[in-house]
């Protein structure tokens with residue numbers, strides 16, 4: 001077992017009394033009697049496919065099936081709350097907290113698909129604590145990997161399984177480079193952050209943000225779901241991209257303002273060739289004009305790439321990106337509802 | 348050279364020799380071998396010997412150091428060696444560096460060269476997925492996480508805005524592609540010799556990064572090109588008619604980036620629809636030479652991607668903003684008469700300088716009658732450079 005990037009070079013510690021107690025939780029339920037909030041349905045499938053830019057014909061039309069990677073989506077509690085965890089899972093968490101392993105990072109997940117889900121299917125699910133690792137020392141700190149497996153059923157028949165692995169660890173031992181926080185070292189997942197889509201450990205590497213001392217503040221903001229714009233304290237000019245001085249007045253001093261999140265597509269491209277393993281062409285990349293007057297290159301979501309237009313209103317979101325080596329946040333811009341039906345603007 | 352005043356370099360140096368390897372997709376030899384072959388060929392063309400050379404200039408991107416080229420070609424001690432940055436933007440600036448050196452007596456004979464296996468070796472078009480967090484790497488790094496990874500994509504962002512600004516469709520770019528391939532068809536040295544295209548071929552070519560299609564993107568090439576520069580006085584005693592360096596300029600704009608200058612609307616109203624760095628070059632070339640668009644008999648404008656040819660014509664004032672596609676279609680200005688990088692070869696702009704020299708000599712395969720002044724430019728979207736070459740006494 002591997003814990004993803006944070007666990008590279010993990011070392012097993014010696015005899016561990018706590019481990020024996022943790023090990024006893026293996027096989028105990030993590031959640032029971034879960035029931036999907038909605039039956040599998042065409043609307044959620046369509047939203048998913050649009051957000052992912054997935055145009056596969058199998059997910060459309062009268063004989064549509066749900067994309068297999070939606071497996072976990074059917075089990076999610078949504079904004080109105082999640083299904084309660086089992087007492088056993090809470091006990092395991094408390095035991096780890098008591099041992100100082102108060103920090104948690106999601107490391108990876110895996111899915112297995114046994115049969116397709118189709119609109120109308122009503123799903124139920126149970127989760128089990130599948131395994132607890134011996135104590136490991138990772139870049140983030142020392143702790144235990146806990147793997148839960150959720151079985152998703154339709155009419156009692158197993159349709160798929162979703163394994164989710166976390167590292168519960170003693171915080172404060174991790175290292176952040178001088179260039180700022182390592183994007184994959186995110187010890188405190190925020191409420192409301194969507195669960196990451198499954199990314200196998202051999203998933204192709206995605207281009208990482210290029211972070212140095214001059215722009216670390218921007219990426220630290222993104223990790224907190226805040227898009228920070230530099231502001232020259234000499235002349236008040238807002239600037240993007242981040243630089244250690246003002247192109248208008250030359251002053252080195254600056255502070256930041258947080259973007260409100262509104263913007264429009266100033267220009268855009270649709271990528272076709274050459275193919276990159278981590279991307280799925282065709283996909284759109286836009287130059288977004290933020291309402292504050294500065295610009296940012298970002299992906300556009302919520303519409304197929306051929307529906308993006310110059311002038312289209314968009315709104316800031318944050319998307320967790322994962323590959324085989326880690327996960328990090330990126331700003332993306334979702335087309336405002338109805339924007340795709342705006343009169344076609346050539347260009 | 349100054350952004351404010353005419354300079355005093357004009358007419359003091361000349362290109363006296365040009366030489367190239369064959370242009371291929373797989374040279375079968377090292378980049379240093381290609382560089383050495385091109386340098387020897389250029390010296391032969393000039394009627395000079397390696398022992399005459401005391402200066403070498405190339406691109407920062409070139410993999411063959413001046414000292415290696417000197418060793419491999421029998422060039423002796425060097426008093427001047429220099430490299431210019433920013434990819435293809437360096438091309439005309441290598442000649443400017445050489446002219447500065449010979450005009451001031453820093454060197455007597457300087458060879459400019461560029462050689463690479465860009466098709467069979469490292470292909471620029473394959474894109475960038477990782478950069479070190481240097482200032483330069485971080486600047487490009489803003490584009491990588493969302494997947495804006497290739498030169499075509501960086502240009503396409505500007506091209507889309509150009510079309511939007513002037514209410515055009517992507518077919519506007521087709522005239523540049525057709526023109527380049529028309530001249531290449533009658534140039535035996537061109538990779539696309541004998542293979543002209545039509546506007547319909549352009550429109551039907553597959554999308555690379557919309558709005559750019561395959562035929563908006565130049566080819567990739569293995570090869571080498573060299574140019575010999577010396578003083579105007581010495582040039583008059585050599586084998587070929589000199590191509591006088593009438594004006595030479597570099598240019599970078601405000602809020603300049605490399606290929607992704609997306610953040611300078613505050614400084615330039617043309618925004619993404621213009622190339623202000625080429626405007627900096629244009630103003631200097633016109634001011635120093637005293638010429639204007641009407642004085643140019645042939646133009647060799649850098650054409651790695653078609654949209655930037657249109658923007659260059661507008662920056663130089665050959666036509667009004669937004670009208671360059673119609674201007675090219677009209678054909679009044681002989682443009683990229685070797686076939687350009689779209690048709691002849693992608694030699695990072697250096698083969699375009701050689702074509703301007705041939706036009707001034709009167710020896711081009713697609714010769715324009717009675718050329719007194721040729722304009723040639725270097726890489727676009729990056730800090731760049733340009734030259735006006737003139738006939739002696741022209």
Ligand SMILES: [Zn+2]
Pocket residue numbers: 232233234235236237246247248249250251
């Ligand atoms: Zn300022």
